[in-house]
Amino acid sequence: MGEKRGLEEITKMKPMICERCGGVDFKDVDGYRICQYCNTNYRITPEDLPAKTSTIALQDDIRLLLQKCKDDPANARRYASLILDIDPSNSEVKKYLK
Numbered sequence: 303m304g305e306k307r308g309l310e311e312i313t314k315m316k317p318m319i320c321e322r323c324g325g326v327d328f329k330d331v332d333g334y335r336i337c338q339y340c341n342t343n344y345r346i347t348p349e350d351l352p353a354k355t356s357t358i359a360l361q362d363d364i365r366l367l368l369q370k371c372k373d374d375p376a377n378a379r380r381y382a383s384l385i386l387d388i389d390p391s392n393s394e395v396k397k398y399l400k
């Protein structure tokens with residue numbers, strides 16, 4: 303029946319709150335998360351959704367680090383390698399690595 307879930311399975315699920323009743327008790331069924339209180343179905347958020355928001359934050363980090371490369375050429379290499387850690391395909395940063 304799949305009613306008993308391992309602790310590992312429960313802890314890796316993201317905490318969420320039911321938009322309709324504020325409940326926090328959900329059951330996962332076939333890719334949907336069902337509120338145990340009001341039975342609202344939520345499609346389980348794909349992993350790439352939070353990744354998108356963090357990509358935006360990373361773009362800000364990259365911009366900041368590129369600015370540091372310009373402002374502080376003595377340490378540009380260090381900043382450049384930080385940028386490459388975030389975005390290995392960043393071409394703008396390559397000139398600071400030479």
Ligand SMILES: [Zn+2]
Binds near residue numbers: 337339
């Ligand atoms: Zn609910």
